[in-house]
Amino acid sequence: MYRICPMTDSDKEIIVAWHYPAPYQIYDLTEDDFDSEHKFYSVYDDEQLAGMLKLHFNERTCLLGLGLRPDLTGHGLGQHFVEAAVQFIKEQGYQSIQLAVISSNERAIKVYERSGFVEKDYELMLAGDVLEEFLIMAYCEED
Template sequence: MFRERDAWRYDPPYDFYDSDGLPVKNPELFFAVREERGGLAGFYFFEPCGDALFYGLGLRPDLTGRGLGERFVRAGLAFAEPIHGRRRVVLHVAAFNERAVRVYRRAGFVETGRHSEAFDGYGPVEFVDMEKPG
């Protein structure tokens, strides 16, 4: 899965999400989403954090901006529930990614704060902290 994802290239400013072949931390927490023909369409990431579940995800670049986001987000939540139980779900999304912020809001997430992280080649990036009650 990770080699396929390494080939993904997003248009700016979303190229922030390009993996550039960097090693993945905790690969056991990732789940591949495959097309009928077997190609990688996206992935989910779930990490238990106390009473919450940290949620990450990604869609292949050619599938973004086509109205698939909310359904993809909700499908990931439904997939996680039998594994992790019904619990509060948290995520962080780059503030510039207004499309994703809107999708998460439609899926029931609310903003709980903001923080910044520094990244090589990008400098400080502001993130929106979001939560969906369990």
């Protein structure tokens, strides 16, 4: 079970040192990625930092950004991680959740779909210095 708490400066330093293998290196974070428009949370599995959440709350919707520690990716842990993030956001009082994922990241898209997200739209956004196509996905709770 994951424990989610406000991110500390020491966690931020650890996360900035994470490096994802190609082609996922686009998800590497720098100190500049931690801005004041978003709320950042550390995600722990037992006592180990396992991931992070980047949340932006507006009136009705939470925009979700998330990252699993690089050495944990590709091992079938993603769905449980995403579901923990969704549960945390719901506990904050938000039912409407959206995220953006680079449209070529088929592995992540499958995890998001299994976790209850559906395709909503496409949008061009900067990813580092490169303009990329992102898939906008919305959480759709099953009835």
